[in-house]
Amino acid sequence: MELLAPAGGIEQLRAAVRFGADAVYLASDRFGMRARAANFALEDIPAAVEIAHAAGVKVHVTANILMEQGDLAALPDYFRALDAAGVDAFIIGDLGAAAIARRVAPRVALHVSTQASVANSEAARVWYSLGASRVVCAREMSLGDIARMREDMPADMEIEAFAHGAMCMAVSGRCLISSYLTGRSGNRGHCTQPCRWSYTLEEEKRPGEHFPIEEDGRGTFIMNAKDMNMLAHLDALRAAGVDSIKIEGRNKKAFYVASVVNAYRQVLDGAPAADFAPELEAVSHRPYGTGFFFGEAEQAPDYDGYEQQAMHVADVVSSDAGARTIVARCRNRFAEGDELEVLSPRVPVSCVVVRNLTWLPDPTESDPDPAPVPVPVANRSCGIYRFSVEVGAAIGAEAGAADDADAGAAVETATRTDDGAADAAVTCVGTDAAVYVGAAAEAEVEAGAAIRADASAATRTDDGAVAAGSLPAAGDFLRVRRFRRSARSGA
Known part of the structure; x- marks a missing residue:
């Protein structure tokens, strides 16, 4: 399987390349879902591509925000510039943006973002008919779901799946809470992560008196999802038909990228997962789980934080x-x-x-x-x-x-x-x-x-x-x- 690593900036890209990524995904300073990352100025992407390609590493560029009417005019020139820079793939979740990309930059592969919530073979076939060569499957899919979708998809269409990193409590990351509470939309790359906040109840007849939302007698962060860690289950992902495993973390530093990429690289190359599991404990993380791959995802209701x-x-x-x-x-x-x-x-x-x-x-x-x-x-x-x-x-x-x-x-x-x-x-x-x-x-x-x-x-x-x-x-x-x-x- 391809090992796809986050590159939120140039230091992270160098770390990903050096520690064994097969491909990196990054964003320019527009249209990406991680606006708080350092990202890359459009004029700096050719140099980033050169660094990656010199080591045989592919570059995928995200343009996966919810596109608004005002975004469309800038997209043709944007995609042409990325094409000229030599990027290998676009990661897009919006049908309109995908249509523009295929029209103005047909050389560049089209990968369908998890934001599109592709969770069945018919949806995959529609995207394939529009020129997509890969889907990033919806995060809510189990391994069984992925295997069944694989059986009925075009044979030459690839599946990419998140294998490590932060999980969003909303369906494939499409959440309105941040926009509602803060005016900063997660669907436009500005999520303030309100799902990680602690909440209390205020009863109508008792204004100003707050009650904790409790679970098993404890205060709780009811929407706080565990981080994903599939290091011990790479064979299961491969058996389900996954072609590329993706590490989440474009807001992470180079040390995190190096540590996680190194662990997954070693295990993909045949090292026992138990030997490198401690490496994933060494870096900053929330409590680990396995997402939806083996059933319902688990929350971390005790606290929001990292260790x-x-x-x-x-x-x-x-x-x-x-x-x-x-x-x-x-x-x-x-x-x-x-x-x-x-x-x-x-x-x-x-x-x-x-x-x-x-x-x-x-x-x-x-x-x-x-x-x-x-x-x-x-x-x-x-x-x-x-x-x-x-x-x-x-x-x-x-x-x-x-x-x-x-x-x-x-x-x-x-x-x-x-x-x-x-x-x-x-x-x-x-x-x-x-x-x-x-x-x-x-x-x-x-x-x-x-x-x-x-x-x-x-x-x-x-x-x-x-x-x-x-x-x-x-x-x-x-x-x-x-x-x-x-x-x-x-x-």
């Missing part, structure tokens, strides 16, 4: 194998002596211990070459830090695989220059600078190409420790075990 087992603390910018040092961009606080876990594509999670932590100040006009500053704690958001490392053991159930030093196994890494520094271009939300960019492999890393290194670069010793000479590569993520829960009420 995570690990905190993303830094992005690796470069590393120097000879000096055993890492340069990283700080995302959350970490300190001298902390043990950090390293998330890399297609290899077991390992750990490093921070030593000789040093802040690298940005050059200024008055001080173009500032001296490094030793510090006990990295706490400047998006600041650049350097530290030497002690490399620890591989972590988790998958660590056993590290004992097998199979020289035939290819390991994902970044190209390194003659001095051993890994090359990458790293951008930061809120800044325009791309700092500490190496030259030798910049074009390849910028393009998102998956660069293979000899397996000996990450040979592991018999006890599972990373051997000398192997360090985290540019584009890897560093995290620390730090449980966190955010909730407005309840547990």
